[in-house]
Amino acid sequence: MSGQTEEFTPLNADQVRMYTCGPTVHDYAHIGNFRTFLFEDLLRRVLMQQGYQVTQVMNLTDVEDRIIKKAADKGITIDEFTKPYIEAFFEDLDTLRIERAERYPRATQHVAEMVSLIEVLNGKGHTYVSDGSTYFRIATFPRYGRLAHLDVSGLKAGARVDVDDYGKDDPRDFVLWKARKPGEQSWDTPLGAGRPGWHIECSAMSMKYLGESFDIHTGGVDNIFPHHENEIAQSESATGKTFARYWLHAQHLQDAVGEKMSKRLKNFSTLRDLLAEGYQPRAIRYALITGAHYRSPLAFSPELLKAADSSVKRLDEFAVRLGPVPSPLAGEGQGGGLEVRQRWDDALRDDLNLPAAVGHLFEFIKAFNTRLESGKATADERAAAMAMLRHANRILDVIEFPQALGAEVERLIAERQAARDRRDFARSDEIRQQLLAMGIQLDDTKDGPRWKRIR
Ligand code: AMP
Ligand code: ZN
Numbered sequence: 001m002s003g004q005t006e007e008f009t010p011l012n013a014d015q016v017r018m019y020t021c022g023p024t025v026h027d028y029a030h031i032g033n034f035r036t037f038l039f040e041d042l043l044r045r046v047l048m049q050q051g052y053q054v055t056q057v058m059n060l061t062d063v064e065d066r067i068i069k070k071a072a073d074k075g076i077t078i079d080e081f082t083k084p085y086i087e088a089f090f091e092d093l094d095t096l097r098i099e100r101a102e103r104y105p106r107a108t109q110h111v112a113e114m115v116s117l118i119e120v121l122n123g124k125g126h127t128y129v130s131d132g133s134t135y136f137r138i139a140t141f142p143r144y145g146r147l148a149h150l151d152v153s154g155l156k157a158g159a160r161v162d163v164d165d166y167g168k169d170d171p172r173d174f175v176l177w178k179a180r181k182p183g184e185q186s187w188d189t190p191l192g193a194g195r196p197g198w199h200i201e202c203s204a205m206s207m208k209y210l211g212e213s214f215d216i217h218t219g220g221v222d223n224i225f226p227h228h229e230n231e232i233a234q235s236e237s238a239t240g241k242t243f244a245r246y247w248l249h250a251q252h253l254q255d256a257v258g259e260k261m262s263k264r265l266k267n268f269s270t271l272r273d274l275l276a277e278g279y280q281p282r283a284i285r286y287a288l289i290t291g292a293h294y295r296s297p298l299a300f301s302p303e304l305l306k307a308a309d310s311s312v313k314r315l316d317e318f319a320v321r322l323g324p325v326p327s328p329l330a331g332e333g334q335g336g337g338l339e340v341r342q343r344w345d346d347a348l349r350d351d352l353n354l355p356a357a358v359g360h361l362f363e364f365i366k367a368f369n370t371r372l373e374s375g376k377a378t379a380d381e382r383a384a385a386m387a388m389l390r391h392a393n394r395i396l397d398v399i400e401f402p403q404a405l406g407a408e409v410e411r412l413i414a415e416r417q418a419a420r421d422r423r424d425f426a427r428s429d430e431i432r433q434q435l436l437a438m439g440i441q442l443d444d445t446k447d448g449p450r451w452k453r454i455r
Helices: 031-049 065-074 078-095 111-123 199-210 221-239 271-276 281-290 302-322 339-349 354-373 379-396 407-421 425-437
Strands: 015-020 053-058 127-130 133-136 173-179 187-189 192-196 214-220 244-250 440-445 448-453
Touching: 015 031, 015 199, 031 053, 031 214, 031 244, 031 271, 031 281, 031 339, 031 379, 053 199, 065 078, 078 271, 111 127, 111 133, 111 173, 111 187, 111 192, 111 199, 111 221, 133 221, 173 199, 173 221, 199 214, 199 221, 214 221, 221 244, 271 281, 281 302, 281 354, 281 379, 302 354, 302 379, 302 448, 339 354, 339 379, 354 379, 407 425, 407 440, 407 448, 425 440
Parallel strands: 015 053, 015 214, 214 244
Antiparallel strands: 127 133, 133 173, 173 192, 187 192, 440 448
């Protein structure tokens, strides 16, 4: 809200309560949406790695203009219409390894809470009714516009909008409760037959699950106005308290010519599209979280995905090259006292600068590879490097670590080595083929055989 980087301190010492605006389930989410959800996953993971306990709530917007229209066109209920998209959303979260929030409340299941909140606003004189719909009168909330840094001095009294999403910087009275229209699904409530506007759901559900004041509220930059501005106006007018204490917004994922990726412009890809084109989920995740700092726009392109794919492979290879280390957890707490560990943590603590953190990690990998090649790296150093890699992967979640080999594989590798030692290359090749069939590829190096898993 200040437009500055501020020091973060939660209301309760070691707990963070955060609310993240979720998807509108009128269709499959596109990867622009997932850039924002991945930024929230990053925030959550960094807070947890810093030792906080995180309670994250993400709403599912399952009633709004487009959903109502599409359901009515198909002649089915809202629930029937949204069900497959909600299921797809959770599948996509798993594919991208986005950690689950603690709660995913749905708007349609919180209409009573929204009605109560609107009634409180009615009681305090913040609303008016016109043609059966209830509007929030923003002239009653002098702080309106503070988040979006809008000048509301030219506010036109009584100018109002019915649609949920409207013009860029034109503050108007917004709808809290929409009167029923013929053919639309509606709720019978003390406010009349109708349905909630979009903004009220996030105020009602965030305060229900996180309290009237909570720590962090996030979304994409397009949420700032009018959505988040309206959430603040509704919530603070009702409670008289600060609503969310810190606001973080992800910049947009853009197409190749710098336009916001959106359904409306039809310049979007879904996760499913990219998987069908053969891209790996890990590369997509990596591209969207490291491609740019969350507050900078990111241009989406096949090149971005290809670069991400090769970075992920380099991380995998480094894990393999470190070879078996004394204990996978040795030095985990300290990152083995490595300087890179401090740099990594500092970058993330500085407003989640993951691109910088990853830069430090790759510098370290490059230097360590040289050490490995010269044969100077000790077992302890390798363990420390492995601990650092695991520490980084707690945030990145893209590396596939080599797993310990089974006893049978170990035995075959030893038998093959014995065959090579007695120059029985026929037997050695036979075992190599046998291991390949088991998904283990052996390469002979001057330090002895190295293995890797192949997919
Ligand atoms: P929606 O499903 O439209 O409500 O959007 C879900 C989330 O995705 C919101 O937090 C939006 O701000 C965010 N979002 C929408 N388009 C983009 C984009 N092109 N890049 C990043 N985030 C986006
Ligand atoms: Zn919201």
